[in-house]
Amino acid sequence: MSEYILELDHISKSFPGVKALDDVHFKLEKGQIHALMGENGAGKSTFIKIITGVYQPDAGEIRINGKPTMIRNPIDSQKQGIAAIYQHVTCFPDLSVTENIFIGHETINRITRKIDWKTLNGKAGEWLEKLDADFYPQTIMGTLSVAQQQIVEIAKALSANARILIMDEPTAPLSKRETEDLYRTVENLRNHGVSIIFISHRLEDMYRLASSVTILRDGRYIGTWELDKISQDDIVKAMVGREITQFFPPRHAKIGGEVLRVEKLSRTGYFKDVSFTVNKGEIVGLTGLVGAGRTEVCEAIYGVNPPDEGSVYIEGKQVQNRHASKAIEEGIGYLPEDRLKQGLVLDWQLSRNITLASLRRFEKKGFMDDSKEREVTKTLGEKLEVKATSVYDKVATLSGGNQQKVIVAKLLTGDMKVIILDEPTKGVDVGAKTAIYKIMNDLAQEGYGILMVSSEMPEVLGMCDRVVVMREGRVSAVLDARKTSQQEILEASMVLYRGKQEDGQERKAQE
Amino acid sequence: MSERTIQTEKPWSWKNFFFQWEWFLIALLIGINIFNSFLTPYYFTADTFLSTPMNFLDKAFLVFPMMMIIVLGNIDVSVGSIIALSSVIMAVSYNAGLPMPAAMVLCLIVSTTCGLINGLLQAKFKELSSTIVTISTQIIYRGIAYIILEDKASGKFPSWFSFLGWGYVGNVPFITIVFVVFTIIFAILIHRTRFGRQLFAMGNNSTACRYSGIKTENMLVSVSTIMGFMAGITALFLTSRMGSTRPNVASGYELDVIAMVVLGGVSTAGGKGRITGPLLAIFIIGFLNYGLGLFNISAQVLLIILGVLLIVSVMLQNLRFDKRRQKSGVVSK
Known part of the structure; x- marks a missing residue:
């Protein structure tokens, strides 16, 4: 019998246009806590989905207890004793804890053919006791805290005889004390022989719990290390360590005066005290991990989800954007x-999509001016090189990159001063990416101030003049893109608790 | 600059031209008229086509605003009650001494306010569906009408008031002229203005509209208010034709009107439709009703025929759209 409970060998998986996983290895020992790390988009999610049977690998072999095994669907995976617990707990908030634990595999009384709640409640109670839970089987799920719900999820996994537990960023939504409790629970599980794959952005979690770490980058396997033999710096380097490829066009834009200033912008539960500026002709990157509050800040500036506090200035003049129409008037465009x-x-033709955000400009004496609409659309479409044959083409028939260009064209129909691009290259192919970068450069040269939200480090470093890094709803660093490195950005976006006094105090203050 | 050019001419194809719902409706309308002509001699005279519509055009005023509401992806089942309430208030206030022109204005104010309330409720409480909101106000508005007049009739309007419903200008009924005017106004509003464009955009993708700076709440309120105003116009013509009013007038109007809009090819999912469809549907249902009346067939049979017609038409439209989607490679979500 093998000493590994789960082995993945040479696993590859492609999606149209993207190689999500490329020759990935992974070995999980019995009773081991094994950390899995990587940046956004490194392939962690795809990896989990392959283990849980959501996706099928294109190539490679999965062995469970040394036996080659096909995991065709999530039910197969469950039968093999694999269970996953996600960051956002997927539960039925209106049902009781017992119902949540045993949903799908309830015990049925042989004689009455009814669900045997008494037994189930008893069993649920046993699990909760083992996990040191401080609530009852009859409690309604929705009334529990996130940490308690995670306990239920774990109980649910164990009740289904899970031997391999995948935990995807379980500590992200937890407070410091809850995190400690979770550590104890996880260790407890390990001591009972459960093997755990632990995914987290927090280096602290890893060093506290795991014995080994496997690092993925851009869908490729970088390596597996014993945690006591690798330093934090080396981990970050391994996660980042790639060359910036040369497809970023050279930048010539002249940087002028301030065009957008954000001061102490806050929205409860999403972000706090966010301040930064964007100058004319400048491209500013807004980066950080997924969930750091980047999109929410942009939506606050644009007025679709107004902030609770703080102010936004356009060319030094304060603006109150309670609605997107106001932001557009003030010269803020948002992709x-x-x-x-x-x-x-999607069901509409090119021209109508492009004019939607500035219909007023295409009116003549109260009527829509169709010929002006067609002409302007044609000009913009050709300028941005949208691959369409006619302004009557439905946008649903265009590729992702061209759809993105259509939205950029839509922003250009108005009198914009600042253009906010939220992940402009997400889900588009490499060729279209280069085209979008070129458009961004051209726009900066024309004097627009550009704020780009992006999770891709090379893109941020290659395109931006300055980089604003967010972490857990706050700006953690503003860096000069020419002088900074991927490592510095990544460190600023991750929770390190290393020599960062203010962070430690903040955590303490929360408790 | 690229060498690639984007055409601005509309691509023309015979298939798209003939593949339009309106052809089916026109065929249906002609078919019904031919059927009617067997029932009565001298059917095909100018008089038939000028005077018959007087019987059903009062309802027709509601069809275009209802189309706007359905294009938004919503529905309004309170129109019948709005008509009843505004009509009752007009009759009662006239009999209490208000001059008739003022009472008519009051009727329009009441109906417009009712529509406004519908709209505000929908805009403020987004979690409520338009169905729930208008079912509630349907009950409330008619309830108020019953409280005001109890189960009685009120009338004794001045004789000139009957001109609205019964009068002729030359050979043409007055109501027909008003209808034509409103048809032109709504055709322009729906298909030629910014307002109309935003309407269809919202029906297709309300979120994208919000991100494009369209004031979606204002749109909801405006459309409901217009619906209320047109319900008031209907109340005027209906009351004039009947000569008196009761709290139970116009019950069931909303369903007839929704049926006309849907038969006219307006998608209940929102975002699709052309005003020509509901316009034809008004006459299809109107003449069908008239023909069955000549044949002495009861109104209940008409309801059955209407129901079947609706199911068939919705079915046909969906078949058509599916085929198109498959061709253009659009994956519906």
Whole structure:
């Protein structure tokens, strides 16, 4: 019998246009806590989905207890004793803890053919006791805290005889004390022989819990290390360590005066005291880990989700954006993160999509001026090199990159001063990426101030003049893009608790 | 600059031209008229086509604003109650001594306010569906009408008031002229203005509209208010034709009107439709009703025919759209 409970060998998985995983290895010992690390988009999610049977690998082998195994679907994975607990707990908030634990595998009384709640409640109680829970099986799930809900999720996994537990950023939503409790629970599980794959952005979690770490980068396997033999710096280097490829066009824009200033912007639960500036002709990157509050800040500036406190200045003049229409009037354009839902009317032709944000400009004596609309659309479309044959083409038929260009064109129909681009290259292919970078450069040269939200380090370093890094809703660093490094940005975006006094105090203050 | 050019001419294809819902409606309308002509001699005269519509055009005023509401992806089932309430208030206030022109204005004010309330409720409480909001106000508005007049009739309007519903200008009924005017206004509003463009955009993707700076709440309120105003116009013509009013007038109007809009090819999912469809549907249902009346068939049978017609038309439209989607490669979510 093998000493590894789970082995993945040469696993590859491609999606149209992207190689999500490329020859990845992973070995999990019995009773081991094994950390999995990587930047956003490094392939961690795909990796989990392959283990849990959501995706099938294109190549490679999965062995469980040394036996090659096919995991065709999530049910297969469950039968093999694999369970996953996600950052955002997926539960039924209106049902009781017992119902949540045993949903799908309730015990049925042989005679009455009814669900045997008495037994189930008893069993649930046993699990909760083992996990040191401070609530009862009959408690309604929705009334529990996130940490308590995680306990229920763990109980649910154990009740289904899970031997391999995947925990995806379980500490992210927890307070310091809850995190400590979770550590104890996880260690307790390990001592009972459960093997755990632990995914976290917090280096602290890893050093506290795990014995080994496997690092992925851009879908590739970088290596596995014993944690007592690798330093934090080396981990960060391993996560980042790649060359910036040369497809970023050279920048010539002249940087002028301030065009956007944000002061102490706060929205409860999302971000706090966010301040930064963007100058004319400047490209400022807004980066940080997913969930750091970047999109929320942009939406606050743009007025779709107004901030609770703080002020926004355009060319030194304070503006009150309670609605996107006001922001557009003031010269703020926003390319939303989810282009299909927030940016486009998919069933509509090119021209109508482009004019949607500035319909007033295409009116003549109260009527829509269709010929002006067509002409302006044609000019903008050709300028941005949208690959369409006619202004009547439906945007649904265009590729992701071209759809993105359509939204940029939409911003250009108005009199914009600042353009906010939220993950402009997300889900577009490499060619289209280069085209979008070129457009950004051209716009900066024309004197627009550009704020780009991006999770991709090379993009941030290659395109931006300055980088604003956010961590857990606050600005943690403003860096000069020419002088900084991926490592510095990543350190500023991760929670390190290393020599960072103010952080430690803050944590203490919260407790 | 790229060598690539983007065409601005509309691509023309015979298939798209003939593949339009309106052709089906026109065929249906002609079919019904041919059927009617067997029932009565001298059917195909100018008089038939000028006077018959007087019987059903009062309802038709509601069709275009209802189309706007359905294009938004919403629905309004309170119109019948708005008509009843505004009509009752007009009759009662006239009989209490208010001059008739002032009472008519009051009727429009009441109906417009009712529509405004519908709109505000929907804009403020986004978690409520338009169905729930208007079912509630449907009950409330008619309830108020019953409280004001109890289960009685009120009328005795001045004789000139009947001109609205019964009068002719030359050979043409007055109501027809008003209808034509409103049709032109709504056709322009829906298909040629910024307002109309925003309407269709919201029906397709309300979130994208919010991100594009369109004031979606204002749109909801405006459309409901217009619906209320047109309900008031209907109340005027309906009351004039009947000569008196009761709290139970116009019950069931909302369903007839929604049926006309849907038969006209306006998608209940929102965002799609052309005003020509509901316009034809008004006459299809109107003439069908008239023909069955000539044949002495009861109104209940008409309801059955209407129901079948609706199911068939929605079915046909969906078949058509699915085929198109598959061709253009759009994956519906």
